[in-house]
Structures are given as structure tokens and as C-alpha cells.
Amino acid sequence: MRILRWAVVFSLLTCAGAAQEEGGVPLLRQFVVIRAGTLIDGKSDTVRHDQVIVIRGDRLDSVSDAGSTKTPAGAAVIDLSRATVLPGLIDSHTHIFLQGEDPKQGGYDANILKYPLALRAARATVSARRALEQGFTTLRDVETEGAGYGDVGIKEAIEGGYIPGPRLFVSTLAISTTGGYPLEGYAPELTMPKGVETIDGPVEARKAAREQLDHGADWIKVYMTHRSWVGKNGELVSQPTLTLEELKAIVDETHGWEKKVACHAYNGIGLQRALDGGCDSIEHGLEMTDAQIAQMVKQGTWYCPTLSVYYTDWAPPDTAAGQRDRKRASVHEQTFKKALKAGAKIVFGTDMGGIPWTEPIAQEFPRMVDLGMSPMDAIQSATSRPAEMLDRAGQIGVIAPGALADLIAVAGDPLRDIKELGKVKFVMKDGKVFQNQLGGK
Numbered sequence: 001m002r003i004l005r006w007a008v009v010f011s012l013l014t015c016a017g018a019a020q021e022e023g024g025v026p027l028l029r030q031f032v033v034i035r036a037g038t039l040i041d042g043k044s045d046t047v048r049h050d051q052v053i054v055i056r057g058d059r060l061d062s063v064s065d066a067g068s069t070k071t072p073a074g075a076a077v078i079d080l081s082r083a084t085v086l087p088g089l090i091d092s093h094t095h096i097f098l099q100g101e102d103p104k105q106g107g108y109d110a111n112i113l114k115y116p117l118a119l120r121a122a123r124a125t126v127s128a129r130r131a132l133e134q135g136f137t138t139l140r141d142v143e144t145e146g147a148g149y150g151d152v153g154i155k156e157a158i159e160g161g162y163i164p165g166p167r168l169f170v171s172t173l174a175i176s177t178t179g180g181y182p183l184e185g186y187a188p189e190l191t192m193p194k195g196v197e198t199i200d201g202p203v204e205a206r207k208a209a210r211e212q213l214d215h216g217a218d219w220i221k222v223y224m225t226h227r228s229w230v231g232k233n234g235e236l237v238s239q240p241t242l243t244l245e246e247l248k249a250i251v252d253e254t255h256g257w258e259k260k261v262a263c264h265a266y267n268g269i270g271l272q273r274a275l276d277g278g279c280d281s282i283e284h285g286l287e288m289t290d291a292q293i294a295q296m297v298k299q300g301t302w303y304c305p306t307l308s309v310y311y312t313d314w315a316p317p318d319t320a321a322g323q324r325d326r327k328r329a330s331v332h333e334q335t336f337k338k339a340l341k342a343g344a345k346i347v348f349g350t351d352m353g354g355i356p357w358t359e360p361i362a363q364e365f366p367r368m369v370d371l372g373m374s375p376m377d378a379i380q381s382a383t384s385r386p387a388e389m390l391d392r393a394g395q396i397g398v399i400a401p402g403a404l405a406d407l408i409a410v411a412g413d414p415l416r417d418i419k420e421l422g423k424v425k426f427v428m429k430d431g432k433v434f435q436n437q438l439g440g441k
Contacts, residue, residue, distance in 0.1 A: 031056055031075035032431065034407065035066065036085035040414070041399040042383030045376055047415070053085070055405045058431040062401055080409045080426060083438055086379065087397050088137025088166075088406030088429060089421070090386040091361060093283055093304050095353025096124040096131075096139070096154065097147040109183055112146040112193050120147050124154050127357040128165030132434055134361050135408035135424035138167040138396055140386070142221045142262055142283065143174035145353075146195040152216035164434060167406075169218040169390055171262065173197040175208050175250065176223035180241035196223065202249035205242070209253040220254045221262045222247065222279075225270035228286075230323045236287055236331055240270035247277035260389075262304075267331070275301065281389065283349070285339070286310070287331040293342045302389045304349035305336050307367040312355060336371050346373070347389055348382035362422035375418045405431035409438060 263279035267287035387397030409426035
């Protein structure tokens with residue numbers, strides 16, 4: 001009898017914990033039900049209609065046809081029957097600690113020399129909120145640009161419920177070499193702070209990776225190229241940074257922690273070293289040869305092209321910088337087309353922060369589609385594909401039983417007009433509604 005009494009008490013406590021007060025009356029709210037008019041699940045090429053998504057806590061419990069689904073008793077129902085429902089979007093290349101860096105306000109250098117870390121952190125929280133408002137429930141943030149381990153703090157604040165924001169995968173300081181990153185151009189007798197951690201030699205490289213991983217890095221970011229310019233024969237030239245031996249030390253250490261390495265690489269020797277050294281993702285990859293693309297496909301290296309950022313802030317065409325800017329964009333277009341045709345694993349990334357956070361994140365989608373990617377492929381590049389890259393396949397980026405309840409909705413059809421993804425009206429993260437402009441609750 002004593003065992004039975006304790007079982008009854010435990011059952012009552014469990015039910016009480018799941019109850020919410022509404023008008024003074026406790027109600028059991030174990031389930032949330034979403035009625036989806038059109039559903040794109042993020043992984044399948046098949047579009048489904050008249051679906052019912054049942055959510056329990058922060059997870060998707062079931063996804064099924066409306067005609068064969070019984071709404072659980074006491075469930076809260078959200079009617080999105082006139083909308084298209086998709087998984088929460090993933091941007092695989094952002095910088096929440098950058099704001100576009102207007103040259104009139106001091107540009108990049110002002111971040112480090114003028115703005116206190118508290119101000120930069122406050123601005124980063126606004127950036128994170130803007131991402132979530134636009135339906136991006138997960139970000140891979142690839143370095144703090146001189147803000148130290150601030151991204152780890154923002155991530156912890158989001159996870160602790162102190163501020164709203166996407167799920168973050170952070171890269172902390174990033175790594176380059178002497179002569180491989182700003183601040184630059186100051187008097188040589190001055191020791192200037194840098195936007196990354198600088199290393200020289202495999203021993204320093206391994207130590208830097210260890211420090212960053214120990215302090216909370218989910219990914220390690222390295223710079224395999226730095227400056228770029230148009231060469232004497234009209235070709236794009238990029239300065240290589242880390243040696244192959246330095247990179248291999250970082251990759252070996254990072255993989256030992258079961259983490260991954262993202263490599264900023266424009267083209268040339270630095271990009272080849274990135275591939276030979278075992279980088280898990282190539283960031284930007286402005287110009288790649290057919291052989292390099294084939295190597296990327298064979299190795300399973302991810303490609304995060306970040307197209308839109310290379311169409312902003314072009315210098316005048318009659319200047320060396322202006323010629324470089326235009327060359328970057330033109331070779332990038334050709335590389336993207338070749339990588340797409342070759343079947344490279346392409347993930348959506350914007351370099352937001354390099355682009356002001358006041359601009360729409362979804363502007364990358366029409367760039368990709370204009371260069372030959374199908375709308376469905378573009379959607380998957382921002383859902384199930386980066387989830388796989390982040391080792392979260394089946395957990396994020398997909399609408400399926402067992403996945404986290406990250407959902408968005410748009411009023412139109414993004415397969416007909418990809419720009420609909422720039423008009424997100426409903427956002428749910430971890431089973432909690434953050435934004436609902438569609439009503440229907």
C-alpha cells in the first residue's frame with residue numbers, strides 16, 4: 001500500500017508540474033498542435049499538405065495527415081492551415097559581434113580600439129534577436145573579431161533564458177598567423193591588438209586550438225588566406241597564411257576533441273592547404289579549380305560560399321580595390337556553379353556582421369537560386385544539410401518525430417518564390433512561440 005500511495009503522489013506531482021494557470025484554473029498543457037496547410041520538412045523533396053504537427057515539450061512528437069490525427073486532449077492548437085511551415089533555418093556563417101563596420105564610423109578598427117566589450121556584447125544580443133525574428137533558429141558564429149570569448153557568454157545567456165536568440169555554435173577567437181589579420185597599418189613600434197589569435201609554428205597552433213576548445217569553442221576557425229588582389233595577368237591572388245604543418249596540428253587537435261575546423265580560404269595555395277590539411281568546411285571559396293572541387297567532393301568537405309557579402313561596398317572601378325572587389329564576385333559565381341554541378345555539399349551562410357544586421361539575412365537565398373540552385377535545394381542548404389555538418393542530423397533542420405521543435409511559417413510558397421523566406425511570420429524555437437503574425441491560436 002505504501003508503494004501505491006507514493007505512486008499516486010508522484011503522478012499528481014508530475015501532472016501539476018505540467019499544468020499552467022489560465023484564468024485561475026489549472027490546465028494540463030502537455031501538447032501543442034500545429035495545423036500546417038503546406039509542410040516542407042527540410043530533408044525530403046516531397047511537399048505535404050494538410051498536416052498536423054504534435055509537439056510535446058521541446059520536441060516533435062508526431063507529424064501526420066490531418067484527416068487521420070486526433071488532437072490530444074488539452075492541447076493548445078495553432079492554426080497555420082493557410083501557411084507554409086518549414087524547419088527553423090540555419091545560417092552557417094555569421095559574426096554577431098560585427099555590425100557591418102561603416103568606414104565613416106571608424107570601420108573594423110573601431111570595434112577593437114574604441115568600443116568597450118560590454119557595448120559589443122549588447123549589440124551582439126540585438127543581432128541574435130534579429131536572427132531569431134527572421135526565422136533563423138540556429139547560427140554557426142565563426143569568431144568574435146577581437147571580442148574574446150564573448151560568443152560563449154552570449155550562447156550561455158540564450159541557453160539560460162536570459163535573452164532571446166538562436167541556438168549558437170561558436171568559434172571564439174579564430175586563428176591566423178603574424179601578418180595574417182587586422183589591425184594593420186599602424187606604426188611598427190606599436191603592438192596592436194588583433195582580431196584573431198595569432199600563431200607561428202605547429203606548437204603554437206596546437207596550443208591555440210587547445211585553449212579555444214578548453215574555453216568553449218564548438219568549432220575552430222582558421223584563416224588560410226588573408227589579403228587578395230588582382231595579379232599582373234588579371235587573376236585573383238590571395239596571400240596564404242598558415243602552413244600545411246600548422247593547419248594539420250590544429251586539425252589533429254580539434255578532431256581529437258571530436259570537434260571540427262572551418263577554414264576561411266579565398267583561392268590558390270591557401271585553399272589547397274586547407275583541403276590537404278583536412279579542413280571540415282571551406283568558407284567563401286571564391287575561386288576553386290575543377291581539381292579542388294573534386295577533392296572537396298571526395299573528402300566530403302563542406303562548402304559555405306557566402307555569396308551576398310561580396311556584392312557590398314565595392315570600391316570605385318578605376319581603383320585596385322574596386323578591381324579586386326569585382327574580380328572576387330565574378331570568379332565566385334563561376335565557382336559556385338561548378339561546385340553545384342559537381343555535387344559539393346553546400347550550406348547556407350551569409351557572413352552577417354560583414355553585412356549589417358539591419359539587412360535581411362534571407363537575401364542569400366535568391367543569390368543561390370539565381371546561380372542555378374533549385375529552391376528546394378536552397379531550403380535544404382539552410383536546414384537538414386547544415387544540421388548534418390553540425391553533427392545534429394535529425395535533431396534540428398528537419399520536421400520529424402524526435403527533432404527539436406524549431407519551426408517557422410511563411411504566408412506564401414517559397415518553392416515558387418524563394419524570396420518568401422525573407423517574410424517569416426511565425427517562429428517557434430524549442431517548442432516555444434517567439435513570434436506569430438499569422439494568428440490562428
